[in-house]
Amino acid sequence: MAFTQAEQALIREDIFRWLDELQLAGQYDFSREDLSKYTWRGQSIRLVDPQGGIWNPRDFDTTLSILTTPNGPYDDKPEDGMFVRYAYAKAEKGTNTKLKRAFVTQEPLIYFAPSTRSNRYVAHYPVYVSQDDEENREVVVALDAQFKLFADPLQLGADEREWAERTVMARVHQPLFRAKVMTAYEETCAICSLRHKQLLDAAHIIPDSHERGVALVTNGISLCKIHHAAYDGNFIGISPDYKVVVNSELLLEVDGPMLKHGIQEMHGRTLVLPKKENEWPERENLAFRFETFAA
Ligand SMILES: [Zn+2]
Secondary structure, eight states, X not given: OOOOHXXXXXXXXXXXXXXXXXXXXXXXXXXXXXXGOOEETTEEOOSXXXXXXXXXXXXXXXXXXXXXXXXXXXXXXXXXXXXXXXEOOSSOTTHHHHHHHHHHHOOOEEEEEEOSSTTOEEEEEEEEEEEXXXXXXXXEEESSGGGGGSSSTTSOOHHHHHHHHHHTHHHHHHHHHHHHHHHHTTSOOTTXXXXXXXXXXXXXXXXXXXXXXOOSGGGEEEEEHHHHHHHHTTSEEEOTTSBEEEOHHHHHOOOOHIIIIIIGGGTTOBOOOOSSGXXXXXXXXXXXXXXXXXX
């Protein structure tokens, strides 16, 4: 039985919550099988098509998700990292009707982009169809709800673009950044070697609010929650030659086992680095950040 409009809105919100929960539990990318496990009041609802890209559950009036496969038959182009141009399905047969309707109703949907691991996807949600380009047979999808604030998201003024880059882009980049860092470091804290992805963060070396704080794996380090906070708070520094340095005053402090074993004993350790050297932290980034720590 088809869901009412109100139910559909509730289910979408609940799906976003479900994805949030999985990510809080450490999951950073999803297989099609993972995305078939969602249930609403006992009823199973797939979040992606078993094979294709545009997913229109029968009981929904508009598209629920779109997915880009690497090397797929469609050329889904990311535009400035803020938008994705997503092609209509080649065979018309109604598949595009619900996608076009998502533009009219501005219902939120999910965009699944290829992860670093094959056959897995990172999730962007809620995203919105911000343009229906019938001439080129594609839609333009805004990767963040904030873009709806712009009168014409495709024609941003310099001020709007700067604001978007400073505030929104970090969030847009986060899912793939986390996947890149987690796979490069094999889900291990680079300082203490803890291996529980639920307790790990993809930390930025140069903060993402900074213009040099790009979301590349070479500006990232996998750190457990405590070492991430200690690094961001300059209790711990990482030198350009990949050595862990603990703040000198903190080294002399006497406290419980967390300070002793968790922080002081990390002083002088060498960072646990990714297997591939081209994924190691950029020395220039470490040096730039280390200056802040040393000051
Ligand atoms: Zn750690």
